[in-house]
Amino acid sequence: MDSSGRDFDQGAPSALTVHSYSDPAEISREWWESLSHPSAYLGFDWLRARSATIHGKPRFIGVAGPDGEALLGAPAFLTDSSSHPAYDPARFLGMADLPEEDIAAEPGAAAALARLRGRLEDRASGPSVVSGSPGRMGGVSYAGALSPEGRRDALGLAAAELERQAEAASAELVCWVYVIEDADGTADTVLRERGYTRVSVGADCHLPITWDSFDGYLRGFGAKRRRSIQREVRAFTEAGVTVERHGVEALDRELAGLELQWRRKYDRKADLEATVSDYRELREHVGDAMTVFVARRQGRALGFVTFIEDGPVWWARFPGFDYSAGSEDIYLYFNLVFYHPIRVAIGEGISSISYSMGSYETKCSRGCSPRHLLAYVRTADDASLAADLEVADRVQHRRFDRIARAHTHRGRG
Structure with missing residues (x-):
């Protein structure tokens, strides 16, 4: 443990200690991995x-018990306009991607979002404290044997520490993202009691694997979509x-070039050498936990997609595509990202695939269901900000309810 630990008397037989780490390398792997993680991202x-x-x-946070044992872990960062x-x-x-039809359908939403975006623009250069994991996934890791009361105490300490660090850094916002x-009732209760407002900022596109064959997957669709998928395959x-x-090990310079094409298509920062360096980090630390599907024709890579393997769950990560190779004519995206991995997942007894955020209509048209991804934003002394975030949350729920209804599939087996 580092020197930033502080003791807090919780009225328990012994004190708990909270620690903050400015370098993840300072954390004991054994200590962190003794916790139960909500996903591979933690x-x-x-x-x-x-x-x-x-x-x-x-600004990683760890809470330790009286004998130094791990009780809670939460990754966090001090971010600003130069951050991801x-x-x-x-x-x-x-929430720039909110569809106008959903904004218009929610009374007062246009005005609330305009106020919200104006305030955010005013503070765009300021720092914030954000608890979340790389890959647009968050959550808190707890000791498996920790009681509900123990979870609340530990999370209260962690939240207080991040709020203290925000004050020290003159950061206006503290967010858990x-x-x-519904994945963590403790976090929902503790953070809202501490003056955080809950708001949906997107959705994880979740695909339960409930079929015993690819034909079973196809039977979950109406006749028109089923024929479309068969034509694409x-x-x-x-x-x-x-x-x-x-x-x-497949992540090399060739695939890095394809990832850059994908990133540039969506106006994301892209640098070849930085991407190759990121791949080295994945090879060193993630290793066997990552699967890479690569589509090739006559030896040439046309695209790839990565998955983190987390027991019976796969989490889809970054892809790459050669957009000069006629990928749309051969339905490269659908076959590489969905149809081929689904076949493999069925064969290996995988329980679900998580396809992360974005392209919601497309992903749900191929069987996914949206699960809200929440941000908890500290608004304890700002009722107007809380009110505008609550309106934004209603718009997001309206949006994903609409998408889910439009793509409800018949038969799940």
Whole structure:
């Protein structure tokens, strides 16, 4: 443990201690991995490999018991306008991707969002304290044997420490981000009692694997969509494209170039050498936990997609595509990201695939269901900000309810 630990008397037989780490490498892997993680994104190896991609200053929080045992862990960062946009509240709370039809359907939403975005723009250069994990996923890791009361006490200490650090850094906002809705009742209760407002900032596109064959997957769709999928699979096969499964060692300079094409398409920062360096970090720290599917034709890589393997759950991560290779004509995206991995997942008894945020209509049209990803934003002394965030939350729920209804699939087996 580092020298930043402080004791807090909780009326328990012995004091708890909270620690803050400015470098994840300072944390004992054994200590962190003794906790139960809500997803692979909170695992030590993923955090070591990817924390630098947030471009923030680490402020990892650990709460220890009377004998130094791990009770709670939460990754956090001091971020600003130079950080990854998914971890800068001035950008992710603006929710620029909200459809106009959902805004118009919610009374007062247009005015509330205009106020919210104006306030965020005013403070765009200021720092914030954000608890979340690389990859747009958050949550809290607890000791498996910790009681509900113990969880509340430990999380209260962790939240108080991040709030203290925010004050010391003159950070206006403290946020706990990308928490799957209903996944952590302790966090929901403790943070809201401490004056945080809960707001949906997106959704994780979740695909339960409930079929015993790919034909079973197809039967979950109406006739028109089923014929469309069959046509897309046929076009891919007839084009002579094959998909190979590899480990993390497949991430090389060739695939980095494809990832850059994907990033540039969506106006995301992209640098070849930085991407190759990120791959080295993944090889060093994540290793066997990552699967890479690569689509090739005549030896040339046309695209790839990565998954983190977390027991029976797969978490889809970054892809890459060669957009000059006629990828739309052969339905590269659908075959590489969905159809081929789904076949493999069915064969291996995988229970679900998480397809993360974005492209909601497209992902849900292929079987996914949206799970809200929440941000808890400290608004204890700002009732107007809380009110505008609550309106934004209603718009998000309206949006994803609409998408889910539009893509409800018949038959799940």
